[in-house]
Amino acid sequence: MDDTRWLSAAELEVWRTFVTMFGALGEHMDRQLQRDSAMPYTYYEILVVLSHAPDRALRMSELAGLRGSSRSRLSHAVARLEAQGWVERRECPTDKRGSIAVLTDAGFAALEAAAPGHVTTVREAVFDRLTPEQVRALGAISAAILDGIDPDKSLPGCRELG
């Protein structure tokens, strides 16, 4: 029954540190955006993705895919963003089921206002604290873990089939 491969003491310590950092960093980022720009991190990310899209518009499902978010979550989020006037929903001309989310000027302005504070927080909390080597390592480690969870979501360069 118990063929569980438990963690070694060293692994356990790494895991505990990692998990703690995980929670603290997420909270830190979220709190900064909430405080300074009145939006949760998730919504910031939606605005970012939309702002990079052609015409600042994307179909809901594409947006969900790019963000690694569920349809339901995105639907709730966009409803909220629409109520704030940062995003608009339009009908999709080629598929009547579809919905297209468009970043409004107000949304773009909100993003522009929020970005400096956010980036500064990222820099101070992460990049300023790591050596260039560690930054590279973090990228590789993240990609490896991501690849194991959901190969579809991993960035280009994955060459394994299992």
Add this chain to the structure above:
Amino acid sequence: MDDTRWLSAAELEVWRTFVTMFGALGEHMDRQLQRDSAMPYTYYEILVVLSHAPDRALRMSELAGLRGSSRSRLSHAVARLEAQGWVERRECPTDKRGSIAVLTDAGFAALEAAAPGHVTTVREAVFDRLTPEQVRALGAISAAILDGIDPDKSLPGCRELG
């Protein structure tokens, strides 16, 4: 106005990969525990900390400190765990304001039942995917980031003040 130190292209890519991994891993861990053991990851962690404490008991504030959780959050969580019969609340004999959370036998049993699946998930998602060197790097990186966010929470070995 704009003396923001923006991220370089390389940094941005690391950040995006990291954030995506962040979200995916959290969701992955949470879903596994929710599915197999009917508890969120946060609650699992509470049970773990309690199980390691002397007499499987801790004051609320100590528990909150060890878990890096807010008092409010812990209070809600323990209320839920108490309703499930996994934790009991007792009065603190030395401080009538205080409350002591105690892990029940049922709670311990639930933890024992949940642990193998959880550890296996951690191993498969993280440790099996990284080289020993990457594991060490991850520990160092996590500690460095954690240290920057809240020095109080960082593990022993922090020797900076400024």
Add this chain to the structure above:
DNA sequence: CGCTGCAAGTTGAGAGCTCAACTAGTAAAG
């Protein structure tokens, strides 16, 4: 003792997320 200030913990409202239905439209097969 009687204040004032602070710490421990709880509570309730509100926000975001998940999960499981559900609506509506597309696509493929007969």
Add this chain to the structure above:
DNA sequence: CTTTACTAGTTGAGCTCTCAACTTGCAGCG
């Protein structure tokens, strides 16, 4: 053209978390 299967997206209930009060008790000072 109808039936069936599937996809896009939304909705509502329930859960956890945050934030801001609020209650209760401790501690120090007069």
